[in-house]
Amino acid sequence: MVLPVVFLLSAAALADEIFLIRLLSFRFWPHFVPLIVSQAMLGFGGAGLAMHLLRRRIEKAPVTFFAWLVLLAAPSFDLAFRASQAVTFDPFLLLWEPSAWIGFGGFFLLLAVPFFLAGGAIAVPFAFRFGEPGPVYAAAFAGSAAGAVLALPVFFLVGTESLLRVPLALAIAAALFVLGVPAGRLYRGRMAVCGASMLLLFLSPAELRLSPYKDLAVARRLPGAKTLASRSGPSGDYRALFAGGIHSAPGLSFRFAGDIPPQAALFFDGEARGVVPENGGKSPPAYLDGFPFVAAYRMVDRPAVLQFGLRGTEGILTAARNGAASVTVVEPAAEFVALVRSDLSGFSAGLPAAMPTEIRTEGPRNFLAREGSRFDLIEVSEISSATYSSLGIHATGETYLLTREGIRSALSRLTEKGVIAFSGWLKTPPRESVKILATLRLELEKDDPVPASQRIIMVRGWGSFAILARRLPFTGEERVRVERFCGQTGFSIVWPPDGPAAEEGAGEKGLRTAVRRVLAGPSGGREGELFDLSPATDDSPYFHRFLRLRSLPEFRRLLGSQWVPFVEWGVVFLLASLAVSLVLASVCLLVPLAVARLPGKAGGIYLAAYFSALGMAYMLIELTFLKIGILLLGDAIRAATVAIGGFAFFSGLGSAVSGRWESEATMKGRVFPGIAFLALAGFLFLSLSARFLLPMGETTRIAVFIASLGPAAFFMGMPFPSGLSRLAGAAAPAIPYAWGINGFFSVAGASLASVGAMWIGFRGTVAIGGILYLAAGGLFPRVGKTPGS
């Protein structure tokens, strides 16, 4: 009975975790993602702590307690989310209204309830010894793997609002197993709880309440707003909405005096993601000529165009208006492509018939590695958007196309006179624009002595910029073409500096100075700058992370006089969640020691250090593999599914056989060093062979990815049950404490993995995980013994 219950509950908990990531990204922003991982681990850790504190009561009837936890966990997967939607907190007010944190805390704790109950149910068999740690732990891992694998097809089959039905159903299945546990007069109560849980399956799903600041929430409130189409899948929730009040043309020249036709706005997880002009397919609207990046079309005649990211139909229509010979769009989200191409074809009048258009649904780096054709114009649009990227919300997101390796790969796909064009929103002080210039300079000058400054042109509008680059120097005639374009649109040339300048405000001057420094100054000499503008690499692919830790004292000095432009909220949330998890972990370490003393033979501080190291190290390694999986597999959800599923599966196998490996000599001499070696070796293999793997088919890439993580994951499944086995023999009451410590430090590890990836790179982060495992190996003999023994 125990193993299937643990399996099903683990599957439910992991599916819940993955689906909550989508639901909270939709309701709020993606920076809530680390929060979800933290919530899950907090729930599991809290369950361990609670059991440690209540162990004398639970010891009297552990099986009954187990059954009740399973029964209560089932409805909580649905009810906790419904209740969390009733909690009103305004993420905007969190910035400066201390009382808003109370609502936020309530919201956070409510969503941790299912993890607390499921974690408690899974921990009881370990802690109160009605299951062998190895098999139970294996069932937990196998369930997690199943939950992760199950999540992928569910995204296709079930609408966003209904996703939580799946963990609810899995948990109800688990509950059915415990109905038969003898319980005397409470049997009816159990039946009632189980029946009520089943009824929840038939209730209509909770309507998702979006933050009032989400683009979709604002658009929905516009008079006459109506949803034209919606799709959802692993890559996101996509919706198309029409309202008379939608007039989107970010960065449009103020010289444009015509009208913008009616548009359908597109939303990805509730955030604006381009527009579709009505009937644009018949006649591309004139306003599309009024953006800085159109300068690129003045440099090449009848270009074969490659565009990264589908922006509704605007990118394609712009190419059609400007005489492109063909357009290839690379867009990883198949759901989004279907929405634009099929669902909105009536509204858009299709794509322009005269221009061949191909849309490839794969990751940008996979396409660049595989595709042999060359293009006259490659467009990378909106590397910084007008709204949320300016707040740094995306600072923690991996952007492999904008790394040195990504740009190198894109440059290799240009024809001899081909141009690559980057566009985005200007910030003050400038950031994305300067960072991309620094990257281009390094890559252009890598094998060619001609200064990059002769191969780059930068145009700015009143709010946006376009950077054009190519391998050959631009000719005088080409510069004249750009000047003519700027004359027509009112834009100005920032580089080369002899172009006609607009009226120079301080912002204009600041941009010109920064551009001059990065293109004509010493290469790589940006030490004195407030922001980190050094190029991103595949080992730390965070193009939108500008926060330089050593600038923090300066930011602190500026706090109160200047603010938003210096803050990256994605990083702030990440660091805040790390700080909170470390505080919680410390409390968890100290409270049991103060309130309910550990048995003398548990190992005291060594026990705490051992299980802390395991929790942290596992997350550091698993999440770093997940991050490189985004490069190899093309999108985050696929990478998460394969990485989490793969780690859970192989660790489950390791747990199942851990009993044969748990002698001190084997663990210390083979298992722990083996983990450190295999994790680093597997990661280095993926990292160093990425350019060979990227062109391969998806199945091959997944197989290689799993094969690289599998050996390390297999051994990583052993230290936890082996440690519990030692405790079971020497100090069984300490098991819940160990469970809790492990859970809390897993929370810290989840945040620390992102912090490490951003500031020391992937390889360094995996290495730290390996070192922590080696340290745990040193502590292993002392677990389950007194410090002096």
Place this chain on the structure above:
Amino acid sequence: MFLRWPAIFLVLALSAGHSLCAAQEDPYLAARQAMVGDQIRREGISDPRVLQAMLEVPRHLFVPSGVRSRAYDPRPLPIGEGQTISQPYIVGFMTEILRLKPSDRVLEVGTGSGYQAAIASKIAQEVYTVEIFESLAARSRRTLSDLGLRNVHVRQGDGYYGWEEKAPFDAIIVTCAGGHIPPPLLRQLKNGGRMILPVGGPFLTQNLVFIEKSADGSVSQRNVLPVAFVRLLGH
């Protein structure tokens, strides 16, 4: 330019003189005076008419009761429908840069709380303001009416198209962030008129763009630096 300073001191001195008796009637008077002194004047807003208007208009009446205690803090506040009331400095800055005159007809796009319209109405002859959300339009209409500001006209509608019947305008203030300058608004701006609009996120303004239409109808634009307007506290 130099004559402005005595005027500013006069405004502040007069307001301070009133404060003892007025504070009993208006519990927010001291907070409003502090706002004007610390956030507006000290940060470089020097037009005495703007300072006087910001002293006179009770900002706390334009925010929801739940955040009223923070009405004079140097920050934007939520007002519902995902919209915000701008931080006081932004309001002062946008008003001053338009160089409003008592004879001016002003168009505001994005009424929101109605606070910006109220400030402009203290200086200009007529203020026409358009709000797309019915609930906000109704609430601001009520607030402005309660304050007796008869020269402000609120209309519910899509501000992107301006207010064609009342055009042309001497000045246009766009208080909702957008990604481009609406061509209809440029058409409704008088020759010699000024327009200011924010560009960036919906509640954390990043850039202000100032547009001038010359006597011959040609348009010029310049960006106003964020460091000049995102200042928060009095430094």
